[in-house]
Structures are given as structure tokens and as C-alpha cells.
Amino acid sequence: MSLDFIQKLVKPADTKIVLLVMDGLGGLSVEPGGLTELEAAQTPNLDQLAKDSICGLQQPVAPGVTPGSGPAHLALFGYDPITYQVGRGVLSALGIDFDLTDQDVAARGNFCTIDEEGRVTDRRAGRISTEKSKELCKLLQQVELPGVQLFIEPEKDYRFVLVLRGEGLSGDITDSDPQETNQSPLQPKALSVEAEKTAWLVNEFLTRTYEILQDHHPANMVLLRGFAQRPHWPTVSDVFGFKAAAIAAYPMYRGIAKLVGMEVLDVKDDVEKEFERLEEVWQRYDFFYLHVKRIDSAGEDGDFERKVNLIETVDAQIPRLIKLNPDVVIVTGDHSTPSRLRYHGWHPVPVLLWSKYCRADRVDQFGERACMAGGLGPNLPGVNLMPLALANALRLEKFRA
């Protein structure tokens, strides 16, 4: 089902949809037969909501595929993540509110440490602070290259964004980041004739960068990856007719939301503040994407208990959401991050969809095993959630006579 197909069915309605994404929500039990993080959490509000909802497990990309946060979110936004792929550089640039033009090629940068033989010893330069990163970016901003404008902007910690702006550039070049230590940074290469000029410019940039940074150990070099131009995708307004707001604190999620045309609101990385923001702007939008990051971080740290507690803090906010009287509520994650794996997992993610017309199933608990028996099934493609949300919001016409 393409965006095109859905777009033709969309009709206007005065209804509001909330998509609450608990990042990395899905989990695993520590012991066989034990409870997952979500099952172990005390979630009376989510359980009550699940009781009145249609539930299931959703598959962000495909069975067995562990999704990155980018594709997983695109799926939740209704964009097939295999069709709609975007370079990391673009997500990073959009995430720091950098206004990408059609003349821009963006890359994600890491400050890194290299040894005397030029081999990478630390891909994150000892995780230098954002402050330090800002200083170093300032130094790099001195670099000038013929025929292009350069932007070097700090992101968070050791991360930065490089943007080249000019005529005839292309993102079709390889990374300098070898993704491993004990290897030298790679020399970016053009993957097409159109990209040769860009590859030459990037290599020039890397040469100058090394000259500038060489005495700034541990951040004595940079690694670049994900060269890309901003794609021209239909926006959620174009396709679904939404005026959509994103309430997300972390750069990358803000970037993805911006890429699909949501208005990205300022908000602190704090669950209560996020729900407060939702209340403040309730009248001004009809689609709300609300992102809670820290659950995923707890999973990546392997901290089962912290993940449980964070889920409970979100549960405590659910009554505020319900009080707003939304027409459709979806609660899910972008992917699983089982604390036992300390990493994204391929496991499908619990999801509940509530509306007046949802045809509730018999699930009465929001948890992995309870949701398996739900009406959405245990393997719903994540990309199907948006059409279901639209249908439940009475925003889709009948398909033919």
C-alpha cells in the first residue's frame, strides 16, 4: 500500500490523533519464563487503555530485521522504510535545526582519536563534551574550499554535522569512517561521475582538518559518514492532510519528524514536560507525535530496572493524555531494546490503538505476551499503523464502489 494509494483516500475531518512512541519499548525477560520490562512495570493506565483498545505487536521493518531508529520512525509515520531511505547526514543536519537546501550535501561527523600511524584508536575521541566539540567546530570553520560554502556545526558530545553547499554536488560518495578501531580513516570515493567533484572537496576538507586538529588530542581527527542530500518526499500534510506537531527532544527524532513535514516543537528531555507541551498546543494541531527517549537508553545500558521505572513514569502521564479527549491514541515503540541484549532487537513491538471505533479485542494488559493475542496480530507491519489511525479518525474515504 503506497502513500499514493492512501493519499487518494484521505478526506478532511475534525479529529485528533496522538502517536506516543516509547523508544525501545519492546523487551525480553531476564530468565526464561520471566517477565519483560513492560510486563514487569506497573502500568495501570496503559493496561486500562489496552483493555479498550485493539492491540498487537508491530514489526517496524520486516521479520528478523533489527531497525535503526530512522527507518522505524518512518514506518510509524506511514512511510515504507525500505522505499524511503535517507542518509544519516541529512537526519543529523535536520536534527540540529540546520536548514538544508537543494544545494547541500550533509554528513555526520565524529571527532576521533588517531595514533601516530594514523590508525583510529577511539571513534569518539574519549566522548569529548559538547563544549569541547563546539570549540573544535569553530576551528574547522576556518577551512575554505573553492566554489563551495562549508558549515561545521556541533551536534551533541563528540558529534558534529558537515554541510557542503554549492552547485553540482552529490551525496553519492563513500564514508571516511572505517567503523572500527586500528584502521586508518578511509578516503571517501565517488560512487558516480556526478559525485567526483564532491569527493575531491571532501578529501580536501579532511586534509585541512588533519592539519588543524593534529595537536588537539584526543580529538585529533574526524570521521565522516552518511553523505546525503535532502530527499524530496511528500509530507504528512500532503499525504494525510495533517497539521502535525512533533514533541521530541533528541536531534535525530526531530530531524525525521521535520523530514516528513511535521512542525517540531521546542521541549525539554523530560516526560512530564513533554505531556505539558502536548496540553499547551492541543488546539493547534491534529496529529501529535510524542517521543520518549530514555527508555531506549536504559535498554542500551542493560538496565532492566531503570527501563521498568521509566515505563512507569510514562504510564503515570496517560491520564493527562486521555483528559485531552483525543479521537485516536496509538502507544508503541519504534523498536525493541531488550536490556538483556543491550542493543536494538528485531523483536516486534507492543502496540495499542484506541478509538471509539477500534473494535477492542480481549487483551487487558499492555505487555508483549498479552498483545500477541490481540486483534492487530503479533506481526503487524508497522507501516500499517498510520492507515489504521486515519481510518479510526474517520479520515479515509471508501476505496471504490
Next chain:
Amino acid sequence: MSLDFIQKLVKPADTKIVLLVMDGLGGLSVEPGGLTELEAAQTPNLDQLAKDSICGLQQPVAPGVTPGSGPAHLALFGYDPITYQVGRGVLSALGIDFDLTDQDVAARGNFCTIDEEGRVTDRRAGRISTEKSKELCKLLQQVELPGVQLFIEPEKDYRFVLVLRGEGLSGDITDSDPQETNQSPLQPKALSVEAEKTAWLVNEFLTRTYEILQDHHPANMVLLRGFAQRPHWPTVSDVFGFKAAAIAAYPMYRGIAKLVGMEVLDVKDDVEKEFERLEEVWQRYDFFYLHVKRIDSAGEDGDFERKVNLIETVDAQIPRLIKLNPDVVIVTGDHSTPSRLRYHGWHPVPVLLWSKYCRADRVDQFGERACMAGGLGPNLPGVNLMPLALANALRLEKFRA
């Protein structure tokens, strides 16, 4: 899975399949946690059949998509409804047994009322009777246009079918029906060069029609939509090797059945008579499509109780069906029509598939929530039912060695 793929696997067998379509079967409860129409109905025979069947919920088009009856039926007949799309005009023409040739372009017509400024005030001309419609069609049959033959045939109530027959015609033109009142009828336009002649002819026809009808208030004009030529699709005989009979009283369903090459039998709009017809012709066919319309009408009228009662009248006929000793029985709907929505819904439709080899699941009641837990799953694409029916009828070869 394409028709092509299935066709290569089909083998002959002396087995009979019955597809019983209860139009608009799927429903919703009135109160949260309450029973749907099908759950509320006393259906001892369907429940017994469900117990021995594999059950589930089927999705006629795609998650969230509310299907029209045309696409929903095509899915049940094994034709992907997004690949196989057909104009309304063709379905209407086939439904009244009009024999469409390759030179024909058909449109669905409504008699309508327009005011002095030419704006539509009633798209259905006060729902004039079929009798009145016949008279008016006779008047319009006087219209002559250069180089084409015209057919104007009454359908039901205020509906009629217009067919243009001649060389070089095309269905690629826009509707005259504005789909809303307080607007003037639109001027059909060619969407391709090949359709310019047809557009001109249709506009001529509309001019003459207005001259003829202007004093026949409330039916003082017509609206045309769904211009189309009969598509050349493989028939169910070609693909599945069936000799197929359709037992359906309503024009549109008869039209779809004819389009896929079924023999459409004469029958009254009466459930008992339909099963009687099934018994009469049992020896002569090996696939039977039996369509019960009124359940959907009750749903569209928002009449929960009537829908319940009509479901029960079908249930009462099930023993007659079983007595015929079919090899495969599928009972489902083409779509949901929850009486609470008073309209087609996007909700998947209960389905049971019975055969000697079906591997029955644990479902022991034919209802929405019971079927969610069935072996066909809660989201089976409707188009998969036909291959499953064929397999259970031992009509499919193994795929490769």
C-alpha cells in the same frame, strides 16, 4: 501471489466449493465491551461449523482501508483489488445483464434534480421509482449522435446505465456527477487524446438530455460517472479451472461475478430462495458464490437488531448447505458494515473455512473476537482465501520439487 502463480498450480478435481458472502457481516458493539451484531446473533449452526473450521478475520483490501463492494468481492474471488480495478459503469452494465462489447464505454447514471440556476438540488431526483426511470430512459433513447450507437437502460430506482458503442471510444473521461448538491453538473473532460471524441459525444448527449428532461421535474437532469470499458481479465475458469455459478440477486454483485466469468443465475432477493437455487443447481457446477445482501442494508440503516435477525435467518439455512456435502465451505462477508457506523467499515471480517482437511483451530463461535484467535489470523488478506479454498479442495499441485 499473482493469479499467474496460482494458475500454474491448479489441477482438476471432482470437488465442490461454496463461498457464502454475508454482505457487510463484520460489526461493532454498541457499548464498549458489548457484543457485535454477529456475536449477539444466535447462530448455533455457524458456531458448530466454526468449531470444525479454521477461522480468522480477513482484510479485503488492506489495513485501514474501507472497501467498496466491488474491490471486496474481487478479493474474495482471488483477484488483487488494487491490481484489478474496474469502473462503476462496467459493473452497472454487467449487473443489468447488458452484454458489453469491446466497442463500448459504459457509465453509471443517476436521474437528478437541478434548480433554475442549474445547480443540483437532489442527486437522486427524490428517489424516483424504477417505473418512472424506465419511462424517462425511453425518452432519452431518442437521442442520436453521429457515429455511435447509444443505449440507455434503467437499473433500479433512479439509476440507469449509459453505453456508447462505436469505433475509437475511450473511458478515460471525467464524471459529470459533482458528488455534492448546490453545484452544477460538471462537464466531462478527456483525460487523454484518445478520449477527446468520447468526451465530445458525452457532452452532446448531456445537452440533448437536458432539452428532453427539463420539464420532467424532479428528474430534470442526469449525472454520469464511472466511464469505463470492460477490462479483459482472466476468468475463474481460466485461472482456477472452475465451472462457477453466482447466486446473487443484486445487480452490482451479478456484474462482478460476470466480470470474472461466473455464470450468473436468476434468483429472487430472498435467503431461502437462494439456498433453494443452490440445491437445484448443485450437480452442474463446482464453485458456488452465494450472496446475501440485506445484512449490509440493515447495517447501513444503523439497525443493530435487524442485522442480528438477518444473520440468524442465514444461520438457519446452514444445515441445507451441509446436507449437500460440499468439500469446502467459506463463510465470510465482503466487508464490515457496523450498524454503529451506518456505513462500510475498515474492520476485518470474520471468516470460517471448513473442509475435511482444514486443520480446525480452537475457535468455537463465529464472531469477531472469537475469530481473532483463529488459525487464519486476525488480518488475513482476503485475496488469500481463494488459494486456501483450492488447496482444501485438493485442486492445487505442490509448488516445485
